[in-house]
Amino acid sequence: MNTNFLKFKRRASGIRIAKATLAGAAAGLLLGGIFLLLSRLAIIGPVPIISLPIGVGVFLAVGAAVYFALRASDKSLAKKLDDEFALHERVQTMIEHPDADTDMLRLQREDTESALSKIDVRSLKARRLWIYIVALVLGICMIAAAFIVPNKRGMPVDEDLPFALSDMQRAGLNELISHVENSEMEDEYKADIADELRALLLDLEKVNRMSGMRAELAESMAYILDITYESSTSAELLNALWNTSDVYLRYLAKTLDTSSWRAPDWGDYAEKLTEYIAVLLDEGSEDAEKPVSPDEKTKKTHLIWVLEESARKMDSALKASDVPEDDELYAVLTRLASANEASFKGYSTLAKNMQSLSYDECADALQTSIDLISEDMYTAISQNRNNALVGEYAMTKLSTLFLVPLPEFERPDFVKNGEDIDDGKGGGSSEEEDENGPSDGGIGEGATFGSKDLVLDPLTGNYVEYGTLIDQYHALMLAKLENGNYTDEQKDMIKKYFALLYSGIDKEGK
Amino acid sequence: MAEMTEFNTEKVKVFSEKISKIKEELAKDVVGQKEIIDGVITAIIAGGNVLLEGVPGVGKTRLVRSLGKVLSLPFSRIQFTPDLMPSDVTGANIVEKDENGRLETKFRPGPIFANLVLADEINRATPKTQSAMLEVMQEHKVTVGNETYKLDEPFFVLATENPIEQDGTYPLPEAQMDRFVFKLIVDYPTNEELVGIVKMTQKTMEETAEAVVGGEDILEMRALASEVPICDEVLYYAVNMVSNTHPSAAECAPSAKKYLKYGASPRAAQGLVTCAKVRALMQGRYNVSYEDIDALAYPILRHRIKINYTAVNDKLTVDDVIGLIIKETKKGL
Numbered sequence: 071m072n073t074n075f076l077k078f079k080r081r082a083s084g085i086r087i088a089k090a091t092l093a094g095a096a097a098g099l100l101l102g103g104i105f106l107l108l109s110r111l112a113i114i115g116p117v118p119i120i121s122l123p124i125g126v127g128v129f130l131a132v133g134a135a136v137y138f139a140l141r142a143s144d145k146s147l148a149k150k151l152d153d154e155f156a157l158h159e160r161v162q163t164m165i166e167h168p169d170a171d172t173d174m175l176r177l178q179r180e181d182t183e184s185a186l187s188k189i190d191v192r193s194l195k196a197r198r199l200w201i202y203i204v205a206l207v208l209g210i211c212m213i214a215a216a217f218i219v220p221n222k223r224g225m226p227v228d229e230d231l232p233f234a235l236s237d238m239q240r241a242g243l244n245e246l247i248s249h250v251e252n253s254e255m256e257d258e259y260k261a262d263i264a265d266e267l268r269a270l271l272l273d274l275e276k277v278n279r280m281s282g283m284r285a286e287l288a289e290s291m292a293y294i295l296d297i298t299y300e301s302s303t304s305a306e307l308l309n310a311l312w313n314t315s316d317v318y319l320r321y322l323a324k325t326l327d328t329s330s331w332r333a334p335d336w337g338d339y340a341e342k343l344t345e346y347i348a349v350l351l352d353e354g355s356e357d358a359e360k361p362v363s364p365d366e367k368t369k370k371t372h373l374i375w376v377l378e379e380s381a382r383k384m385d386s387a388l389k390a391s392d393v394p395e396d397d398e399l400y401a402v403l404t405r406l407a408s409a410n411e412a413s414f415k416g417y418s419t420l421a422k423n424m425q426s427l428s429y430d431e432c433a434d435a436l437q438t439s440i441d442l443i444s445e446d447m448y449t450a451i452s453q454n455r456n457n458a459l460v461g462e463y464a465m466t467k468l469s470t471l472f473l474v475p476l477p478e479f480e481r482p483d484f485v486k487n488g489e490d491i492d493d494g495k496g497g498g499s500s501e502e503e504d505e506n507g508p509s510d511g512g513i514g515e516g517a518t519f520g521s522k523d524l525v526l527d528p529l530t531g532n533y534v535e536y537g538t539l540i541d542q543y544h545a546l547m548l549a550k551l552e553n554g555n556y557t558d559e560q561k562d563m564i565k566k567y568f569a570l571l572y573s574g575i576d577k578e579g580k
Numbered sequence: 581m582a583e584m585t586e587f588n589t590e591k592v593k594v595f596s597e598k599i600s601k602i603k604e605e606l607a608k609d610v611v612g613q614k615e616i617i618d619g620v621i622t623a624i625i626a627g628g629n630v631l632l633e634g635v636p637g638v639g640k641t642r643l644v645r646s647l648g649k650v651l652s653l654p655f656s657r658i659q660f661t662p663d664l665m666p667s668d669v670t671g672a673n674i675v676e677k678d679e680n681g682r683l684e685t686k687f688r689p690g691p692i693f694a695n696l697v698l699a700d701e702i703n704r705a706t707p708k709t710q711s712a713m714l715e716v717m718q719e720h721k722v723t724v725g726n727e728t729y730k731l732d733e734p735f736f737v738l739a740t741e742n743p744i745e746q747d748g749t750y751p752l753p754e755a756q757m758d759r760f761v762f763k764l765i766v767d768y769p770t771n772e773e774l775v776g777i778v779k780m781t782q783k784t785m786e787e788t789a790e791a792v793v794g795g796e797d798i799l800e801m802r803a804l805a806s807e808v809p810i811c812d813e814v815l816y817y818a819v820n821m822v823s824n825t826h827p828s829a830a831e832c833a834p835s836a837k838k839y840l841k842y843g844a845s846p847r848a849a850q851g852l853v854t855c856a857k858v859r860a861l862m863q864g865r866y867n868v869s870y871e872d873i874d875a876l877a878y879p880i881l882r883h884r885i886k887i888n889y890t891a892v893n894d895k896l897t898v899d900d901v902i903g904l905i906i907k908e909t910k911k912g913l
Contacts (some may be wrong), residue, residue, distance in 0.1 A: 149813065158869035163811040174807035177589065178866035 074186035092202035094133025099209025106216035298461025381407040399450040609646035612773035628761025652791035653695035660705035666712035699739035763883035808857040810868035835904035839891035844884035
């Protein structure tokens, strides 16, 4: 009974399922896509992956809702068939008399079934299906758009905020200029840096966007960095000595390396030069070549040879470096070499009596000649160091005042060759360095300090405990963030950076 | 079941054949007027009376006379005039001498005692005479004195009206109008039809149609038609259509509110459904459709509703208003 009507009923049910699926998919894609888009644009908090369960949930909910909303009774389907296929209410009449208990009703049923059998069940079309398809396409487009847009989550928001030079920044710059001018940097270099800072001040008065400020700062810091490189030649010269592979020159280079100094005073330096002399006299270094059974004469001959060789090698090494000959340290090193040589080549008053001097007297003579130039050596080394420190201080101060990153600065270090100056083979820290603390690799290169280790405070130019310095910076940072116009992303990044710095401090206070 | 189905199929087949034969025979005497013939046949099978309105000479009387021949029904014609008395229609008791010479009262039946009655120009009769028709048309019986005389079935009144000559006429009262299931408008024939009429009547003015069905056949056809099912949707549609004609009703068609003085009675709904069943069967269907209701709305309603001056002002006829009501009723589907 009603076979043909049941066929149409199944067809209608299939159409309903298709519409419900399309509607659910469209809604799920649309809403999930919107969620994904907002999440990727960092407009909303939750992570993008949450759009998946949301999309699936919406698909199921909307699909079910549409399925039930489109649910049609037999009566409504009968009406639809009568209307669409001009059956003159045959189907509706048949549905109303399911029992067909009279002849006329049975006739009517047969007539209806006959009429339905002549109609292709596929003629029953899904009305307004295009609306569902369009909605699905919109949903797909939304998902595609969500994936196409750049993922801004985790990225700092780059907003070109307005900028105006504050009184604090202006005062800080003027203070920096004064500091540079009054510093112990060589005059020609500090004049260059001071002029650059004055020009920077004038330029910043005119700038009104953060991007402009950053550009001016980058330019000035790059210039100061060049001056710093130019004015601090010690590493280059010491590298030249190191590259000779001469154990004595290498020891000299290590001695003159200021990066291992903690207290820039004469005592420490003098102690190191004494060690150098001891090396020269074959008493300090285990790597030095020693005669098998040295008698006095042999020892003296060996010493003369060492000094001559060192002088010769130092001379060629210094000439091979890019440092100009009028560099103070270059000149002092050259004097050291020639002084040493001169002491034993008969160019000094002491040399005339060389043959008659005992080994011990030769050693004394060496000590005397080194003593004569040691102060000049110290002056040259210190000047070099001061140049570097002032340059670094200026860049650090600018970075702190304007909260801009420091330029990539790599302090020239003669361990760059990869050889350890302690064992003469490679780079890395020596036992002595470990005792004194690790060497810093330059500004911006995070070395791990103990909280009690002394570091340069760029704000004052003095050495302070690292822990104290970090605390000062932290306090300064918090004040800036409180009062400054920064986005949440930027604040978060800065706070995380300081957290890392704190985590690098050895809590045992090493 | 198969046997019963075959039986009823046969019945339906016979029904269709008889309808075709009736139409064929009528076509011998009446040229054109297909809608009028269909309407008249539908009304007869449904058991209703018909009011034919048309100008003189369009074949109203001829149609009824031919119909009487075709249906083999005793036919009588009543020519209504202003002086016609009720007893002239129903009959009266008269005093007669019997064979023994004694005086006795005897009932002499009037022309109403027939199966098919032609009430010609019914609007010319006086209201008193018109009301005499009321009982007959509704109940198919006559009461004279204390006696009630039942009329033979099928009983059918076909009345005619002349819409032109209004002088000296008495418009049919509403109660009597309601007893006609259909009011059919007989239009002036087309030129082709007129040519056919002239050619036919040149040969003879007499009706040449022959009898093809009898009274019993009509009753059987009526019984068969009554079995045709109607679904609730269509039934409600028919009822709503009649309800929508009442301007005083809370939910009526806007056109009814605007253009009608009063609407149709419940007899309209009854007639609509009954006649729709007949029409469906005549069309070869076994159920009533919206199309049947729409088609029959005009003859069912046009004499039962009255348009107001707004409709006259807007130059709308009764049929125009019925058309509007049909549209408005369809919107509610």
